[in-house]
Amino acid sequence: MREMLRDALAGAGADYCEIRFEESHPLSIDYQGRGLDQVAREVLYGGAVRAMFRGAWGFASFNDPAELRAMVVSACDQARHAGNRLGGDSKLAPVPVVEDECAPPFTLHPRSVPLEDKIKLLDHYNAIILASSPAVTACRIRYVERSTVLHFANSEGTYIRQDKVDIGSSLAAVAREGMTTVSKGVVRGGARGFDCMYGAEKELAEACGLAVRLLSAPQVKAGVYPVVCDPAVAGLFVHEAFGHLSEADNAFKNPALRKTMALGRRLGRDILTIYDSGDEIEHRGYLRYDDEGVRTRRADLIRNGILVGRLHSRETAALMGEGPTGSARAIDYTHPPIVRMRNTSIEAGQSTLDEMVKGIELGLYVVGSGGGQTGGEMFTFQVGHGVMIRNGEFAELVKDVKLMGNVFSTLENIDLIGADVEGRNGPGGCGKGNQGPLPTGGLCPPIRIQNVIVGGAK
Amino acid sequence: MADLFESLPTGVQAELRVSKVHTAGVRFANSEFEGTRETLHEVSALRVVKDGRMSLAASTKPGSDRELLDAALEAAKYGTPVPEGFSFPGPAGIPQISLVSEETRAAGLAQMIAVGEDLTSAMLAHDRRLRVMAAAERDEIEVSLRNTAGFSGSYAKTVWSSGVGCQLVQGEDFLFFGESRTRVDPHEDYDGLKREVIQVFDWARETAPFAAGAYPVIFAPSEVSYLMAPFLACLNGKAFARGVSPLRERMGQQLLDPRITLVDDGTLADVPASAPFDREGVPTRRNVLVEAGVPRTLLLDLQTAAELKLEPTGNGRGSGPGPNHVLLQPGDTALDDMIRGIELGLIIYGSMGAWAGNPYGGNVSGTISLGLRIEKGRIAGRVKNCMFSVNAFEHFRDRVLALSRETKQLGGGGVGGGAATYPYVLLDGVVVSTNA
Numbered sequence: 072m073r074e075m076l077r078d079a080l081a082g083a084g085a086d087y088c089e090i091r092f093e094e095s096h097p098l099s100i101d102y103q104g105r106g107l108d109q110v111a112r113e114v115l116y117g118g119a120v121r122a123m124f125r126g127a128w129g130f131a132s133f134n135d136p137a138e139l140r141a142m143v144v145s146a147c148d149q150a151r152h153a154g155n156r157l158g159g160d161s162k163l164a165p166v167p168v169v170e171d172e173c174a175p176p177f178t179l180h181p182r183s184v185p186l187e188d189k190i191k192l193l194d195h196y197n198a199i200i201l202a203s204s205p206a207v208t209a210c211r212i213r214y215v216e217r218s219t220v221l222h223f224a225n226s227e228g229t230y231i232r233q234d235k236v237d238i239g240s241s242l243a244a245v246a247r248e249g250m251t252t253v254s255k256g257v258v259r260g261g262a263r264g265f266d267c268m269y270g271a272e273k274e275l276a277e278a279c280g281l282a283v284r285l286l287s288a289p290q291v292k293a294g295v296y297p298v299v300c301d302p303a304v305a306g307l308f309v310h311e312a313f314g315h316l317s318e319a320d321n322a323f324k325n326p327a328l329r330k331t332m333a334l335g336r337r338l339g340r341d342i343l344t345i346y347d348s349g350d351e352i353e354h355r356g357y358l359r360y361d362d363e364g365v366r367t368r369r370a371d372l373i374r375n376g377i378l379v380g381r382l383h384s385r386e387t388a389a390l391m392g393e394g395p396t397g398s399a400r401a402i403d404y405t406h407p408p409i410v411r412m413r414n415t416s417i418e419a420g421q422s423t424l425d426e427m428v429k430g431i432e433l434g435l436y437v438v439g440s441g442g443g444q445t446g447g448e449m450f451t452f453q454v455g456h457g458v459m460i461r462n463g464e465f466a467e468l469v470k471d472v473k474l475m476g477n478v479f480s481t482l483e484n485i486d487l488i489g490a491d492v493e494g495r496n497g498p499g500g501c502g503k504g505n506q507g508p509l510p511t512g513g514l515c516p517p518i519r520i521q522n523v524i525v526g527g528a529k
Numbered sequence: 530m531a532d533l534f535e536s537l538p539t540g541v542q543a544e545l546r547v548s549k550v551h552t553a554g555v556r557f558a559n560s561e562f563e564g565t566r567e568t569l570h571e572v573s574a575l576r577v578v579k580d581g582r583m584s585l586a587a588s589t590k591p592g593s594d595r596e597l598l599d600a601a602l603e604a605a606k607y608g609t610p611v612p613e614g615f616s617f618p619g620p621a622g623i624p625q626i627s628l629v630s631e632e633t634r635a636a637g638l639a640q641m642i643a644v645g646e647d648l649t650s651a652m653l654a655h656d657r658r659l660r661v662m663a664a665a666e667r668d669e670i671e672v673s674l675r676n677t678a679g680f681s682g683s684y685a686k687t688v689w690s691s692g693v694g695c696q697l698v699q700g701e702d703f704l705f706f707g708e709s710r711t712r713v714d715p716h717e718d719y720d721g722l723k724r725e726v727i728q729v730f731d732w733a734r735e736t737a738p739f740a741a742g743a744y745p746v747i748f749a750p751s752e753v754s755y756l757m758a759p760f761l762a763c764l765n766g767k768a769f770a771r772g773v774s775p776l777r778e779r780m781g782q783q784l785l786d787p788r789i790t791l792v793d794d795g796t797l798a799d800v801p802a803s804a805p806f807d808r809e810g811v812p813t814r815r816n817v818l819v820e821a822g823v824p825r826t827l828l829l830d831l832q833t834a835a836e837l838k839l840e841p842t843g844n845g846r847g848s849g850p851g852p853n854h855v856l857l858q859p860g861d862t863a864l865d866d867m868i869r870g871i872e873l874g875l876i877i878y879g880s881m882g883a884w885a886g887n888p889y890g891g892n893v894s895g896t897i898s899l900g901l902r903i904e905k906g907r908i909a910g911r912v913k914n915c916m917f918s919v920n921a922f923e924h925f926r927d928r929v930l931a932l933s934r935e936t937k938q939l940g941g942g943g944v945g946g947g948a949a950t951y952p953y954v955l956l957d958g959v960v961v962s963t964n965a
Contacts, residue, residue, distance in 0.1 A: 094590070100607075104771030109585065109848060110604040114597070116590035117570070128564030134571055134589045142569075149565040152638065157562050190607045209773050250775040250922065252889040290892065293741065293918060293962035324559035325660050327698035405568060444881040444896075447696075447703025451896035451916070453885035473882060475896035475916050475962075479701050526894040526916035526962050 072232070076224035079139045085122035085129070085147040086154075086161035089225035090139070091362060092118040093404045095217055096182065100189060102197050102212035107190065118142070119404040123386075124150035126159025130407045164388035164395045166365050168227055173359055174234035175352050178264030181216045181236060189214065192268060193242075196275060200244045203279035206286060209245040211254055213498055214238075214268075229364040236262055237355055237510045239498035242275055246282040253470060255282035255439075255455065258497030262357035262510070267496070281456070284468060291457050291469035291525055297434040298474065298523040299427045302493035304437045304454050305515040309345055309415050311443035312450040312478050313338075315503065317347070317372045317380075318398070319387035320410040329391070332378065339376040339482040344418040346371045347382055347513075349397060354494050354512035356414035360397065363408055367397030373482075384410050402506035409504050416514040420488025427487050427519045434460040435525060437472055440495065451475040473526040481520055489516035533575070533594045534677055538602070542578040544617050544676035546808065546847075547571065554666030554690075555641040557649050560659070565638055574847065577601045577608075578615065583832070584608035585847065612835040617676040618810045626805050627798040628686035630714035633667050636689070641665035644719065648693040651723045659695040659730075662707070666690045667715070672804070680810040688801045689715040693722060695730055704911070706730050706878065706899055711940070711948075713799045729878055729899070737902040737910030739963055745874035745930060746917060746959035747867055747903075750937035750951040755883035755893050757857065757951070759921040760791060762888035764818050764826070766833030767849040773889055776824055784922070785822035786929040788860060792817050793828060795843055795853030802854040802940070802948030809845035813853055816842045822926075828852060852947065859952035860932030867931055867955050869906040875961065876901045876908070876953075877917065891922035897961075918960040930955040 076090045095115040101108045119132040120142045129149025131142040154161075181189075193212055200210040219235040243256025255278045261267040300308060315321075322328040349358035349367030358367050363385050370380050383391070384399035387410060399408035428436065439455025457472040458465050492514045500508030537543055552568045574587040575597050584604035588597045648663040668690075673683035694707020706729050710717055748756060768774035776784075795813030797803050806812050809831050816826045829837070830845035844850040868876065875897070883895030896916050902909045919928075933953035940948040 103767065104773070107607060107609070108771070109609050110607050111585040111587070111848065112600040112604050113586065114588035114590045114593060114600075116588065116593070127562060130564065130566040130568075132566075132568045132570070134569070135591045137591075138569065142567075145567050149567065149638070153562055153564045156642070186603060186607065209771055211773075245773055247773065247775070247889075250891070252773060252775060252887060254887055293916070293960055295962075295964045324561075325696075325698065327658075327660075331698060331700060405570065407566070442882070442885040444885075446879070446881050446898045447698075447705060448701055449703075449881065449896055449898055449914075451882035453882060471886065471890070471892045471894070473885070473894045473896075473916065473918075475882075475914070477701070477914060522964055524914060524916055524962050524964050526896075526918045526960075 072222045073224065073230045076222060076230065079143050080224060080226050082140065083122060083143055083147050083226050085124045085150045087123040087163060087226055088120065088143065088147060089223065089363065090118060090120050091404055092222045093219060095219040095403065097215065097217040100193060100214040102193060102210050104209050105201060106197065115403055117404045119407065120146040121407050122146040122150040123161045125154030125157060126161055127153035127157040128407065129153060132405050162389035163385040166385060166395055169229045169231055169364060169366065172232040175263060175357065177236060179266045181238060181265045182218050184265045196242045196271060199272060199275050200279055203244060203276060204246070204283045206246045206248060206283045207244045207279055208247045211243045211245055214240040215498055223364045225364055231360050231364050233360060236264065238265065238267060239355060239496065239510065240268065241498050242271060244279040244282045246286050248286050251286055253282050253285040255285065260355050260496030260498065261353055262355055263352050285456055285470050288468040288470045290471045291435065293526055295522055296525055297431050297519065297521050299434065299436045299460070299517060299519045301438045301517055302515045303440045303495050305417060305518045306495040306513045307440035307443050307452050309417050309513065309515060310412060310511065311445045311452055312476065312481055313345060314347065314412045314415045315445045316478055317382055318410040319381045319383045319391055323387040323390045334378055334380065336378045337376055338373055338378050338479065339485055341375045342420050342488050343373055343376050343482065343485055345373040347412050347415045349413040351414045351514065354414045355496050355500070355510035356412065356512040358413050361399045361408065362401045363399040365395050365397040365399065367413065370396040382410050382412065384408065400509060402509050406506045409506065411501060411503060411509055412511050414511065414513045417488065417516060417518065419490050419492050419516045422487040422489050424489060424517055427489065427517060428460050428465065429463045431460045431463060436460055436465060437474065440497070442499070448478050449475065450478060475524045475526065484521040485518050486521055487519040489518065492516045533598060536598065537677070542617055542677050544576045544674070544809065546574045546672065546674045549671045551669045552666060553638060554664060555638060555645050557645045557661065557663040560649060560653060560661045562642070562645070573597060575601045577605050578611055579605040581610055582606070582608035583611050609832060611832060615835050617678040618680050619678045620680055621812065623682045624796065624805045624812055626796060626803050628684065628713055628803060630687045633687035633689045633713065633715050634669055636667050636715055644691055647719060648723065652693060652695050652726070655727050659697055661693065661695050663693040664691065674806070674810050676810060682806055682810060684805050686801065687713055689713070689717065691717050693726055695726060704733055706733065711801045713801055732901050732908045733899060733911040735910040736913055739902055739912040739915055739961065741961060741963045743958045743960050745871050745955060745957045747876040748954045748956065749876065749878045750953060751939060752877050752880055753857065753951040753954050754939060754949055755880065755895065756919065756921050756954065757791070757855065758884070759888045759891045759893065760819065761852055761855065764824060764828060765850055766827045766829040766837060768889065769827060770833045770836045775889055780824050783822050784824060785819060785925045787821045788929060788932060789819055789822050789925055790817070790858035791819040792856045793844065793852045793854065794856060797854060800854060807843045807845040808847045811841045811843045811845055813843040855949040857951045859934050859936050861934055862931040864933045864935050864953050867933060867953060868903055868908065871903045872905060874903045875912065876903060891920045892918065893921055894918035915961050915963040918962070919956060924956045924958070928957040930957050
């Protein structure tokens with residue numbers, strides 16, 4: 072493959088050219104209702120060529136390797152056509168030329184586990200769900216895995232082969248009473264092996280009980296509350312509320328946004344440190360090289376409340392005069408890489424959960440992430456459920472909790488950070504640029520935020 | 530691929546679908562030409578039924594027939610149990626639907642670049658401070674499907690997509706609005722597209738205060754799609770068959786306002802989401818899901834139809850049933866009159882997170898990313914830091930004030946399905962939360 076890619080690149084007529092070639096084996100197993108619903112296997116096989124000429128990009132993707140040379144020509148022709156119109160300069164941050172073949176130290180490669188064994192394990196979890204209560208009328212289990220061999224070569228001489236694994240799953244009970252349905256579950260996943268799926272029994276049984284209790288819980292009352300986020304919600308918060316704004320492709324050609332996001336600006340209190348990294352092998356955002364062949368490195372984004380960095384591709388790094396971070400990622404060969412997060416984390420603080428709750432007269436403890444979205448300075452996310460805090464004590468359960476806020480004021484309003492971090496590895500992932508779900512993760516402690524807008528009943 | 534069926538073990542049913550998509554497109558970002566793309570993809574998807582269980586395997590790898598078959602047969606051991614007597618559909622007449630534009634097929638990058646330049650320059654002419662993004666793209670799609678029961682069919686379609694969006698950043702205030710459209714042919718009303726984006730952008734330039742409470746709110750068609758999601762989820766045959774739909778015991782009952790009629794129609798000519806047959810070879814048709822507030826019909830594929838002992842509705846999507854092109858019947862109120870009739874309320878053009886949550890409970894809430902205050906019948910600026918919450922089941926039963934006569938088509942790109950045409954909907958008693 073290495074020689075094939077290098078031969079094809081030899082004819083590239085552009086300032087820069089790169090080829091990715093991928094063979095991925097996704098597997099999905101779904102349970103709905105009372106049992107196994109669908110098993111689906113895929114083979115994703117194909118390549119992508121990206122070329123730059125005078126500051127503009129051409130991109131071509133294909134399935135058939137026989138098309139490789141034609142697609143190099145297509146991408147370069149497109150880039151020349153676009154570049155001659157744009158009339159700019161091709162600027163990419165310099166990075167070392169690399170020749171590497173790498174695979175993480177897998178604990179239990181999912182392709183080495185027979186499908187039968189995976190089904191047996193999920194059947195076991197399904198039995199726990201369905202036996203938990205008469206009010207639990209159905210299960211909703213989703214297991215997805217993807218094993219990938221990815222080749223990368225560029226016109227600068229880099230060649231990298233990476234073996235990757237991504238696993239994400241959710242195991243949930245659906246409780247129903249009349250028109251009311253509630254779903255609660257647990258999540259499992261990682262980048263290292265299938266063993267992340269074992270040992271969910273106790274947590275799952277607790278989630279089933281919670282689903283039944285939430286049936287009779289009221290919808291949260293809309294309002295503005297101090298909110299204590301568990302590590303899963305804190306992780307979602309840091310991804311949606313701040314992470315996307317730190318992706319440099321938003322700002323690199325936008326002077327007004329560059330000014331707003333100027334490095335050195337204070338965004339939070341001294342206790343707040345946020346970073347993004349591809350190093351944590353236990354988590355779904357693990358990445359050794361990005362999709363531009365750049366070795367990933369930890370990027371400190373906020374340190375002690377001050378904005379100190381952002382996530383970059385080679386192009387955004389060059390145009391902003393900052394260092395590349397290895398953050399250019401593509402969901403697969405059908406898309407060009409864009410600037411994305413990997414594992415985005417909040418550094419641990421010193422507070423206990425009791426300290427966070429104490430002193431709140433009326434507030435909310437929110438547990439479990441249910442997805443989120445950001446648009447500029449605004450963010451929103453759904454949480455699994457809430458527990459009201461009254462006079463410094465945990466009180467009744469509430470459901471249908473959705474939080475929103477302004478990034479800038481919310482970061483300032485983080486006033487306590489917990490000492491114990493937890494990872495997040497659920498199914499799904501980031502959907503930026505219609506390239507989802509891209510595996511991302513992170514490590515976060517619980518955090519307390521003042522003045523959060525909560526949507527719900529009147 | 531003929532060999533694939535010949536090498537099937539005895540007694541195994543199979544269905545092979547091959548889709549080829551050739552895409553070319555241009556993109557403008559940050560008010561300048563960014564680049565172009567060309568993609569050429571082919572996907573083969575094989576479903577088999579073996580020993581009463583169905584499985585799915587798909588591959589983009591050329592010449593991987595044997596690998597595909599082996600993967601499907603292995604997965605079938607644990608596949609979806611199919612009801613006794615389940616069969617793929619046999620030979621059938623395939624309706625002809627006009628879905629191809631030769632002009633779209635012939636469109637080159639130069640034509641797309643001209644569209645992008647025109648959209649970008651129009652926005653910049655209106656306000657030089659805007660950061661404009663624009664795109665134009667054409668897809669040529671070919672789909673073929675055949676099965677061991679004798680069905681064999683194919684169709685082609687073209688899709689022309691275009692769109693423009695603008696961002697204005699002023700300190701910590703970010704404003705974004707954009708619109709995209711799809712057609713079979715390239716004759717888009719670009720002037721109308723530009724006018725709409727500029728109009729909404731201008732309405733949103735000034736911010737306006739807004740207090741928490743319950744208000745009359747107009748949902749733009751893009752937002753109506755979130756309000757319809759609970760109905761589409763609950764009327765999905767899979768939700769019925771798996772026992773998660775709360776409408777299971779309520780079909781035929783007057784559950785919603787009599788003005789609510791919801792139809793799924795995959796047969797409309799010159800509409801990109803249409804197709805002569807669904808993912809499983811069942812002819813698409815017009816299905817009245819909700820008639821005058823009464824739920825009537827489910828979205829069904831072969832599997833769920835067999836489980837529920839009903840006829841398939843042409844909504845097979847390969848992993849369960851799904852809508853082709855959903856239409857909410859418009860009303861007779863002009864949007865302008867809707868606005869004029871509101872003393873104090875909102876019109877919501879954009880939201881975030883309204884897709885999240887449990888659709889079977891009917892609760893829909895989202896952060897309002899682009900909402901405009903309506904005061905004494907006039908637009909009075911953009912509201913910020915607000916969320917809306919409704920319960921679709923309750924609001925569409927008791928709180929429908931009006932549906933507009935104007936409609937907008939949403940989505941419809943790609944290989945097929947998932948499009949909608951909705952009017953503006955005015956609901957009363959929408960809960961708005963804010964920190965103001």
